[in-house]
Amino acid sequence: MPDVGLYAEAALRKTIFGVPLGTSPEEWESALGNDFLDDVRKSRMRRDYGLIEVAFERRSGLRESVSVSLQIHRMYVTDESSQGPGNREPSGRSS
Template structure:
């Protein structure tokens, strides 16, 4: 398996090593480990694993409508691929992902991810509401995932993109809400 396989799985299945929407912090810790940064605020919790960032809220109804008082559950998470270009420290990719998928490169061409998603039987469509001058947004069929792709790597600069930075067509992130 490869990092592209991981990204395609997230885009199609909406989960990371078995943890996804509605899962509590304990399920995410079981999947990705205990090494993370917890950022609480306004009754919410953002858990940052480097490549993967999860958002939790309290007392959210579960999949079957039951309230889980006193518990937190995931209401959204993102795979922040853009971080790999500028932070290549060993802690950026959680060890369970490295063991399962191998090396994670700092750049992922959208066409590679599109092919992998199509191979899993899904389609990808441009989401014009989420698209801007510098970022394309794509929706994966039958999934809560959105794939963000660099449209203009230097939207506010002189038009000379950094050759070591992001390029047009790089996947920026995959967000599941």
């Protein structure tokens, strides 16, 4: 899905890759994969996929998603013809 489509889906439909708010961590993992970091604190949990962060709260003993944020500031673009794979800089920065 092109980036703009992802942002539009999130804003208009309140879903990410078809996963709506109110779903379990397992449903998010099924849609987005298992490359994430969980930050668990009491009844809240934050799942960080890099560009996508999902917040969960425990309700009736089960965790369900209550918010999703797109971390657009984490995106970067490189010109791979001028930089080797190990020398990537976030866009807007010069070497």
